[in-house]
Amino acid sequence: MFQTRHAVLPQTSHDEFAREEFTGSLRRFFTETLWPGTRDVYVATQRPAFERVHGRRPESVREVREAIEGSFFYRAASLLGRAAQEQLWDTVGETIERQLPALVEAARPKPDAVGTLTLNPTLAMPRYYDSVDIHVMPGNFHTELGADDVYAGALYDRGVFYFSYGGMGADNDKLGTTMTDYFEGAFPDIKPKRILDMGCGPGLSTLPWKTTYPDADVYGLDLAAPQLRYAHARAESFGKAVHFVQGDATAAPFPDGYFDVVSFCLLTHECPLPLVLEIMKEAHRLLAPGGIALADAGAPPADGVEDEFFTTWFNHNANEPFGQGLRKLDLQEGFVAAGFDPGDYFSSGSREAVYLTGMGADRAKQDGKGKFAGYVGAIRR
Amino acid sequence: MMMMTAMLAEITALRDRVDTHEALAAAGEVASPAAVEAFELDAPRQAAREARRAAVLTRVFRPLLEELEVARLALSPQQLEQVLAEDQPA
Numbered sequence: 160m161f162q163t164r165h166a167v168l169p170q171t172s173h174d175e176f177a178r179e180e181f182t183g184s185l186r187r188f189f190t191e192t193l194w195p196g197t198r199d200v201y202v203a204t205q206r207p208a209f210e211r212v213h214g215r216r217p218e219s220v221r222e223v224r225e226a227i228e229g230s231f232f233y234r235a236a237s238l239l240g241r242a243a244q245e246q247l248w249d250t251v252g253e254t255i256e257r258q259l260p261a262l263v264e265a266a267r268p269k270p271d272a273v274g275t276l277t278l279n280p281t282l283a284m285p286r287y288y289d290s291v292d293i294h295v296m297p298g299n300f301h302t303e304l305g306a307d308d309v310y311a312g313a314l315y316d317r318g319v320f321y322f323s324y325g326g327m328g329a330d331n332d333k334l335g336t337t338m339t340d341y342f343e344g345a346f347p348d349i350k351p352k353r354i355l356d357m358g359c360g361p362g363l364s365t366l367p368w369k370t371t372y373p374d375a376d377v378y379g380l381d382l383a384a385p386q387l388r389y390a391h392a393r394a395e396s397f398g399k400a401v402h403f404v405q406g407d408a409t410a411a412p413f414p415d416g417y418f419d420v421v422s423f424c425l426l427t428h429e430c431p432l433p434l435v436l437e438i439m440k441e442a443h444r445l446l447a448p449g450g451i452a453l454a455d456a457g458a459p460p461a462d463g464v465e466d467e468f469f470t471t472w473f474n475h476n477a478n479e480p481f482g483q484g485l486r487k488l489d490l491q492e493g494f495v496a497a498g499f500d501p502g503d504y505f506s507s508g509s510r511e512a513v514y515l516t517g518m519g520a521d522r523a524k525q526d527g528k529g530k531f532a533g534y535v536g537a538i539r540r
Numbered sequence: 541m542m543m544m545t546a547m548l549a550e551i552t553a554l555r556d557r558v559d560t561h562e563a564l565a566a567a568g569e570v571a572s573p574a575a576v577e578a579f580e581l582d583a584p585r586q587a588a589r590e591a592r593r594a595a596v597l598t599r600v601f602r603p604l605l606e607e608l609e610v611a612r613l614a615l616s617p618q619q620l621e622q623v624l625a626e627d628q629p630a
Contacts, residue, residue, distance in 0.1 A: 161586070173560065173576050177553035180586075184552070184593040185545060188601075196608040203611035232607045238541040239601075246545055 160325040162317070166396035167266050167389055169313050175254045179317070182250050183324035185243040190324075193236035198469050200232045206465075216465075223468040237476060244295045244477050251317045252297065255310055266309045266392035273400035276391040278384050279412070282405055287431050287481075288382060294322075295478045300360065301383035312361045312389020319363070327363070334455070335364035338424055339371040341507060341534050342453055351375050351419035355445060357408040357438065358426030362390035362401065368422070369399045378402045378418075380411055409437040416447040428457045432484035439497035446539040452494070456533035458486040459510035486510075490535045499537035509533035548600065552593050559589060 162168065171179060201223075209217055209226040217223045227233045255262065268276050284301055292299050296314060304310045320331050327333045352375055356365040359379030369377040379401055381387050387403045394401045406412045408426065421442040427435045442452040461467030473479040491504045510533045560579045561571040569575055581589075598605060 160583075161581075173579065174553045174557060176581075177556040177589075178549045180556070180589065181549040181552045181593060184590060184597060185548075188594070188597045192608075193604070196604075196611075200608060200611040203614040232604055232611075235541065235601075235604050239545065242542040242545040245542065246549065250549065 160329055162320045162331060163329045165393050167262055167309060167313060167392040169251070169255045169258060169262065169317055171254050175250075178250045179254075179321055182243065182247045183321040185239070186247065186322055187324040189236070189240045189243050193239055194472060197227070197230075197233050197236050200230055201227050201465075201469075205230055205233075218464065220464050220468050220471075223465055227468075237472070240472065241295075241476055247318055247321055248296050248314060251321065252310075252314055255313045255317075259304065259308075259310055262309050262313055263305070263307050266312075266388050267307065268391060269395065272391070272395055273398070274391060274394050275402045276387060277403070278387065278405045280384075282382065282407065284382060285407070285434075287434070291480060292478055293429055294473070299383075300381070300386055303385055307388060308385045309389040309392070311383060311385040312387075312393075315386065316361045316363070316389065316393070332363045332367055334424055335367035336370075338364065338422065338453070338455065338534065339367040342420075342422075342451075343371060345505070345507075346451065349419075349451070351451075353418045354378065354420040354422065355380060355411070355413070355418045357411070357421060357423040357442070358429075359390060359403065360386045360425075362394050362403070364422070364424035365390065365401055365403075366394055366397060366399045368420070369394075369401055375419075376402065378404060378413075380404050380406050380408060382407060409434055409441050411441055411445060413445055415444055416450075418445050419447055419450045420453065421445050421450070422453045424455050427454060428479070428482040428485050430485075431481050432488060435485055435488065436493055436496060439493050439499075443498040443537075443539060448539060450539045451536055452499070452539070453534060453536040454490075456490060456506065456510040456535045458482060460486055494535075494537040497537075498539075500540060503538040503540060505536055505538070507534040510535075544600075548596065552596060555592065555596075556589055559585070 205226045206216060208229075209222070217226055288299065288301065296311075296318065298304075298311055300311050300315065302311060316331060320327055328336070351372055354368045354372065354375050355378045356362075356368060357380050359365045359381050360383075362379055365377060365379040368375070377400075379387070379390055381390075381403070382405070384405055387405055390401075391403045394403070404412060408423070423438065423442075427438065430438065439452070446452060458470060461470055471483060474483050490506070490510075491501060494504050495501050557576065560576050560581075563585065564571045564575055564579065
């Protein structure tokens with residue numbers, strides 16, 4: 160599969176492309192073969208060894224880790240996963256560095272733009288956000304390498320395509336399109352006039368809303384200027400009129416009741432739990448009566464200490480420190496605390512962390528569901 | 541390990557470049573640097589390259605996959621008893 164070209168997608172030489180393709184292969188190898196294999200090796204070897212010594216199974220995540228750390232397979236698999244992560248950003252980043260001036264020029268808003276870009280240079284980056292390179296992405300989403308920078312937007316757009324080794328589809332937007340498909344199916348009579356995608360990044364989850372509801376005013380909100388500049392140029396290239404705004408999802412620069420839909424995709428697992436609750440509260444404020452908040456449900460609570468160990472690899476090894484808080488949150492309680500009525504909460508019935516189970520087309524065959532994530536939300540009355 | 545995966549990226553990129561050379565040769569073209577850069581990869585050839593990379597990873601990391609295979613084939617105590625019983629004199 161080839162990523163659909165647009166005006167600001169980085170170009171690659173023959174060999175740069177080949178090295179990027181390898182990072183996708185390595186990511187698939189880790190996700191589909193190595194990491195699932197650690198459970199089998201643990202069950203066959205390390206857990207029995209622990210039981211022989213202690214007369215019981217491990218009763219904490221620490222004991223599971225102590226049991227498995229002696230395994231060459233586990234240590235090698237974990238290192239390969241980390242290598243895949245670092246190499247992904249390094250390989251993609253190298254291509255962007257050499258063409259960044261051209262990308263910056265290509266991203267400059269044009270006078271005849273159909274959408275808009277509204278930045279706030281005085282917006283302070285929250286401390287939690289500035290303290291970690293999320294998923295080992297150098298500089299996180301927001302670091303600016305120069306004036307009018309788009310490096311981080313380009314890095315994420317191209318990087319996540321290979322992170323998912325094609326699972327995001329050629330347009331790199333499958334998480335967004337499955338979300339809007341779900342929404343359309345769940346609320347077929349709703350024709351929203353104004354939609355907000357919070358934590359929009361380069362707009363991968365934003366443009367599907369405009370495609371699904373072409374008459375709606377669609378907004379994307381993000382803290383990071385390099386993402387928003389890139390998102391604007393990408394949307395213009397695809398002919399989609401979207402308004403990209405720089406702001407904080409806990410204090411968005413819009414009046415009360417401004418939106419009919421407030422959506423957030425892949426946002427909450429990157430935020431400390433108190434901020435997740437603030438974001439839900441802000442969604443309530445921003446919604447008009449009858450408006451709907453929608454979010455990806457994320458990973459379910461772990462089923463015991465062994466499951467917790469095997470489903471928190473990214474949390475401990477790949478700079479995803481906040482997701483563990485989210486998965487322990489009762490999502491209905493979160494929306495109720497935000498001001499929604501318990502009876503107005505809805506759920507697609509599942510919670511799944513797509514980045515753990517893989518997003519390739521094979522996964523639909525594995526579990527027969529053909530879904531990529533679970534969704535939750537609430538209706539504002 | 542990270543040096544190994546970086547090296548593998550170089551090796552597989554080199555192999556992809558050889559594949560491009562072979563495709564150009566099959567079309568009767570000279571594999572100049574410009575021709576290589578202009579070469580348009582189609583979906584079947586991309587899939588073949590992906591399959592080759594997957595095979596490289598399987599070969600290079602064979603020691604890991606062997607350990608995984610042994611774990612998945614591990615005999616239960618009952619199965620082990622059965623195997624041992626087969627060697628007992630009748």
